[in-house]
Amino acid sequence: xxxxxxxxxxxxxxxxxxxxxxxxxxxxxxxxxxxxxxxxxxxxxxxxxxxxxxxxxxxxxxxxxxxxxxxxxxxxxxxxxxxxxxxxxxxxxxxxxxxxxxxxxxxxxxxxxxx
Amino acid sequence: xxxxxxxxxxxxxxxxxxxxxxxxxxxxxxxxxxxxxxxxxxxxxxxxxxxxxxxxxxxxxxxxxxxxxxxxxxxxxxxxxxxxxxxxxxxxxxxxxxxxxxxxxxxxxxxxx
Numbered sequence: 001x002x003x004x005x006x007x008x009x010x011x012x013x014x015x016x017x018x019x020x021x022x023x024x025x026x027x028x029x030x031x032x033x034x035x036x037x038x039x040x041x042x043x044x045x046x047x048x049x050x051x052x053x054x055x056x057x058x059x060x061x062x063x064x065x066x067x068x069x070x071x072x073x074x075x076x077x078x079x080x081x082x083x084x085x086x087x088x089x090x091x092x093x094x095x096x097x098x099x100x101x102x103x104x105x106x107x108x109x110x111x112x113x114x115x
Numbered sequence: 116x117x118x119x120x121x122x123x124x125x126x127x128x129x130x131x132x133x134x135x136x137x138x139x140x141x142x143x144x145x146x147x148x149x150x151x152x153x154x155x156x157x158x159x160x161x162x163x164x165x166x167x168x169x170x171x172x173x174x175x176x177x178x179x180x181x182x183x184x185x186x187x188x189x190x191x192x193x194x195x196x197x198x199x200x201x202x203x204x205x206x207x208x209x210x211x212x213x214x215x216x217x218x219x220x221x222x223x224x225x226x227x228x
Contacts, residue, residue, distance in 0.1 A: 004158070033216070042121075042204055042221050043159070048214035056214040091158055100208045101147035101166065104216070106158030 002026070004107035006092050012113045013082055021077040021110045025094030033104060034067055034077050035091040043091060049075060082114045117142045119207050121219030129227050134192045136222045138205035141186070145217075147208040148181060148188050153221075154201045162203075163190070195226045 005024045013019050025032050034046040045059040049069045060066070064083075069075040079086055089111050093104035118141040128134050140148075146167035151159035165172045165179045165188065172179050178191045192199055205219040 031214075033214075035218075040221075042119075042218040043206075043216075045215040045217070050214075058213060059215060093158070100210075100214050100216070103149070103161045103164070104159075106151075106160065108156065108158050 004092060004094050004105050006090075006107035006110050008110060009108065010111045010113075012115065014115050015084060016081055018078065018080045019082055019112060021079075021090050021112070023075045023077070023092030023094075023107060025073065025075070025092070026096075026105055027073075029094035029096050029105070030072060031095045031097065031102070032069060032075050033093045033095075034075070035093065036061075037089045037091055037109070039088070046077070046090075079112075082112075084114050087112055087114045117145075117207070117209050117215075117217045119205060119217045119219040121205050121222055123222060124220065125223045125225075127225040127227065128195050130195060130197060132195055134190075134195050134199070134224055134226075136190045136203055136205065136224075137187065138189070138207075138219050139185075139187050140207040140217070142207065142209040142211065142217075143183075143186060144210045145207040146210045148179070149206050149208075149216075150179060150190050151204045151206065151218075152201045153204065159204060192224075195224075197226050197228050200224055200226045 032049040035043040048056040064080045067077045089109040091109045093106045095102040149164035153159040181188045
């Protein structure tokens, strides 16, 4: 079946612009994560969704970052007034159930470059 | 705060040799420890995981060991093959509220043919 998909695969934007990154999780997966991966580094947790609610937003680095999920499916990560330090790969993962101890299925990521 | 340290950052081995990657975690309440493999241009993929009530788990050429007292866990790959070349991430899931998974910084493994 289809895995997690993300779009766009690459996004180049100018400093100060807003960007929206999209994640389509595996059908039926109720939990969804967003991560940021800077070049050569590990994954940095941003936000967790269970259904359409986000009980853990503790990783969002500033109020310029927000995310929503609708229909217990698609999620959008929005970065307002982008800065150069926002340049990274943004990864989305989904998992079945609401346990933290389930395998996460990752999408291929969106590479964001802020000029 | 919660932290996972991973070593080495780069590992180069000859095909057929074994590779070992080690991680330590700070939150003693962590109870789930997955390992992910990330190939170039792709998202990470789970290769093996271990839960806190188990000390060792093996799946073909891959094994993971966990020492909860020392807060260490390790990945062992035997009979390495060129297709094992990738970046490997360890992770720990704290059991203290929240839903975050804490990842190590990654180990880039090169398997030379």
